[in-house]
Amino acid sequence: MPRPGFVLDVDRSTPPTLFWHGEGFRLERLPVGSRVLYPPEALPALEDSDSAIRQALLNPIDSDPLPTLLKPGMKLTIAFDDVSLPLPPMRQPDVRQRVIEAVLEMAAAAGVDDVQLIVALALHRRMTEAELRHAIGDRVYDAFEPHGLLTQHDAEDPDNLIHLGTTEQGEDVELNKRAATSDLLVYVNINLVAMDGGHKSVATGLASYRSLRHHHNVRTMTHSRSFMDQHKSELHSSNWRIGRHIAAQGVKVFQIETTLNSDTFPDQFNFLQRREWEWNWRDRAGFLATSKSLQRTPARIARNIFHSIKAPHDITSVQAGAVEPVHELTTANVYKQQLVPVDGQTDIVTMGLPYICPYNVNSVMNPILVMCLGLGYFFNLYRGKPVVREGGVLIMSHPTPWEFHPVHHPSYIDFFEEVLAETTDPLEIEAKYEEQFATDPWYIHLYRTSHAYHGVHPFYMWYWGAHALEHLGGVIVVGGETRSVRRLGFKPASTLRDALEMAEDVVGRDPSITHLHLPPLMIADVT
């Protein structure tokens, strides 16, 4: 039986705590009296995931069974999550492959000829052939791609977008035309965190900039407290409004959602998901061998090694049918894996940032993504109240190199060089610079034809952290490259001890400290 999450009170006999540090690790001794939040252990996998998927399709929630929805001559579109999920990419067969194959078998049995697959990548970069083959498997890829039936959503293709009107709050709803005009849109989702899935799958994944800007903005982000708590997330509310509007326009969506357990790292990295005092000799040897060799490994090679990690994630649930009831069940299953009850807020929260976030799979974790992962994602992994109190300090550990992937993140480079050099205030950035980057023809060209994130994407990354920036009294990066940390508007510190000293200037003497032992992921349920 996997153990639930755990809050450790650090005492004198507590061993040093593992901090992720990009493509490496640090062992840090936290002051006595600090708390360390450990995620729950991985839930057991479904015994037979293929038959569970089939059962979910045959017995959907608030919907007719999928086979009865499939008719000869109909227009069927299958959309699925892109390379940003799951993290790290999971071992083959990917859950998307399993689900898509199950859907296609039913479509074939029903004699559906007009089937198209669409990667719901919104403004993310297009996936490479290798990434697509990994996600949906060779069988599906080879059957659809050569005929042009496997496409990647293009949010800048005026010929393949359709405007479905506006919501009652004036939000434009512009979607992928093929998806919106299909007789049935099957969405295949992976729900790694509570924020994923639901109406967000279609309303965000298949939308255009014109539509996304209504919720990917500073106001929505600062009113989402947090993204992981649907009842307090403006991002969620906006997506739900748009999703319901889409349904009201007659777009029939059959939602298939899956949840994964938190078995995030393969056996040789087992120490990453164990509590330090429970490390056996194998874990200790693994840690020493990994960390020592990484210290002598050039950064580029270390990055390649880490990005080749495939997570042994297992499927813990699969549910299909109408979007809202399906997502309710999915969210409950995500919470079952990730919730950790936490008593009260803290003055200082510490976290070690790993090598990966949703936007740098097979890529470089540039400073903007460091900010987004720490302040956008990890800070928001809470329900109730943030782990850190208002005016508190967030300390994160990451090398934060001044380095960008020129193909994947071209607009990030200019955002970092030009925009952040002027201001780090999200509202000012939004008002002054967003439009210019979002409509830049060169960025649009790269987004549509290369493998680049959309020109506006770095802005969204910055907005993602807007709630944290507003809430926090200071952000300190331990072990980060000084000039890039300063460019982000944060303070660099060479050691955790220094960072804690600096934080005391903001929060006062003898602060309470809480460390988030991530990943594997968890959501702090703060009361």
Add this chain to the structure above:
Amino acid sequence: MRLPSRFPYRAATWPGGVARPPVKRRTGMAFETEWARRYPVRLARALVLDGVTRPAVRALASPELAGLDRIEGLEAPAIFTANHASHVDTALLLASLPSRFRHRTIVAAAADYFFDTRAKGAAFAFVLNAIPIERTKVSRRAADSAAELIADGWSVIIYPEGGRSPDGWAQPFRGGAAYLSLRCGAPVVPVHIEGTRRILRRGAKTLKPSTTTVTFGTPLRPTADEDARRFTSRIEAAVSMLADEQGTDWWTARRRAAAGTTPSMTGPPAGAWRRTWALGENRRRPGPSESRWPKL
């Protein structure tokens, strides 16, 4: 190169606020010895037993073997039960067994003593082919595993006293050997070992070479109306008779046995010094060493 004496080079300390989970024991009764009966390990053990243990035993204990003719036609498996005075007993007995038994015999060893650490357990499992048993009771698990091994053709050495003699006199026999014999139908071979206490008595730190005698008795089988308790008495009587035979002669011992006057191996029910006195051993013991001063 010396490794730093801190985590992660050494095991982490356990936080005070965290309850320790029940440790999954892999020592004592839970020690797994199946590996020690695989062919490569058996081969290695046979090499050690014949190449090291037997020459060492011959040099140290100069064993005189008696009664081997009584087990001439005996087929494995058998249960060898002997009195127990010294750690040397097992090596001596193994070295004295006919080859058809020697390489296919397991030794029932006290789980709390021989298997209290994994290293010790592994060493004894390898060298002596020892399996853990509980000395205080017949536990189902120990009995089951021993019975399985006997059914598999392995002979067993058991010391029914449950431990080495504290004072030179034997202790009352316990029922484990009899129970196994009743359960598996394997004959019990009573064995008497004399002289090992002079080589390495309980509590001694150094080995002193001496002469020893190992006397094998006639194999015993439980009769139809015998239970474990009564069979144990018979085994004990048989070993006592072998002790008598070793001290006197076969005929005297037989007669005394028939008359019910075989001297008890457990000694007189008297105070400690009188028991030691009656053992007669002290009187032959050499006096203190040349040094006139006590070793401090």
